[in-house]
Amino acid sequence: MAKMCVAIAAVLAVAALLQTSTAQTTHVVGDSLGWLVPPGGKIAYETWADMQTFVVGDILMFNFTTGEQDVARVTKEAFDSCNSTSPIFLETTGPFNYTLDAAGEYYFIGTMDRHCFFGQKLAINVSASTGPTPSPQAPTPTPVRGPMTYVVGDDLGWLVPPGGYIAYETWAYDKTFLVGDVLVFNFKNKTQDVAVVTEEAYDSCNTTTTIAVYRTSPVKYTLTAAGEYFFTSTFSRHCFFGQKLAINVTASSSATPPSTTTAPTPSSSSSSSAPSPTAGGPSAPPPESSAPARAIFGISSTLLLIALALVH
Incomplete structure (x- = not known):
């Protein structure tokens, strides 16, 4: 009887451990x-x-x-x-x-x-719960569409956003940008500009060296190559206060963008019609480790084996 009680306690410990693994x-x-x-x-x-x-x-x-x-x-x-x-x-x-x-x-x-x-x-x-992980299915091809025009920030326009960079990050989140699409930057002339920069310049807000600068609103920028694009402003501290936009452009509606793609580098201009920058950036983040799940499974198996040993 004592062994049976110990076995039951061990099984309950396993159940508690598994419950903890799906904590809130x-x-x-x-x-x-x-x-x-x-x-x-x-x-x-x-x-x-x-x-x-x-x-x-x-x-x-x-x-x-x-x-x-x-x-x-x-x-x-x-x-x-x-x-x-x-x-x-x-x-x-x-x-x-x-x-x-x-x-x-x-x-x-x-x-x-x-x-x-x-x-x-x-x-x-x-x-009610996370539910079982769905079995993998073949991806459904995305229908081919024509070029689209996106007004950056919509009604907000292109300026130093209240609350910081999350405004443009939020704006870009649910959009799919394809080669041939056009970005429109609306701003008041002489109070803003649009600078195309490298990823390093974007991260550090260093606008001393730019790929291109456009100063006449509205700026209509055509995405002519796949890859990552980075935009900000050269006005003092505008980038630090959140006037910055990063997007990823897919080659077509059915293709995955490459990790790096080289496109012609535009020269600086005040024209509102813009070529594309040099694209490319860091690779996608690695998948989350499955080590915690394996650890929990190993502990669970050990406890069950101990329980069975005690019974016999």
Whole structure:
């Protein structure tokens, strides 16, 4: 009987260990942006949520300064209309952790002034569990499309964005850029410019050496080669304050862009029609290690073998 009890305890330990391996995830809302009125409007939190997977038991962390922001959970109707008169709950002290205790849709807004109308709102969908990993399937070919024109920043335009570089990072996130597409940079002449730079210059905000500079708005820049493109401004500290854009261009709608591709290097010009820069950059990040999963499996197997040995 004593051996049987020990065996059961060992099995329970294994179960507890496996449960720990699927522990809850804490999602920091907006990551480094935090919870505030976002630059460029509601797309900032929409994009952030699209990059997450929410399951029951996960935690949302709203980082904000007490007295400057708050967070309210509301109904969908209140979310759509930014009506904060009867919230499901209201929290005024930051930072605040909210546990997702049921599957379904959740809606959050800021109730101060017109914060919700200016984009301080978050809608997410929570799944009951992560579920099994789907079996791999052959990729569906992307339909071929013609060249598209993208207005950089949309209504925000090309300027020093409120809240920093996340504005243009967010703008580019859900877009697919193909060879032949055109970027339009809208700005007020003599207050901004568009500089095409290398990746190193982009990272360090060093604009002493540029591939090309365009000073007359609107700048219409045609993406003529596959690879990575980097844009910023040569005006003092504009790059440091977030006026920078990095995109990756695919050769065609069905091809994967190469790690490096060389295109003709344009000369400096004030013309609003632009050739492409020298493309290319770092390779994709390595896949996440499977070592933790193997470690847990090894520990689990060891405990089970001990339990069986004790029984016999």
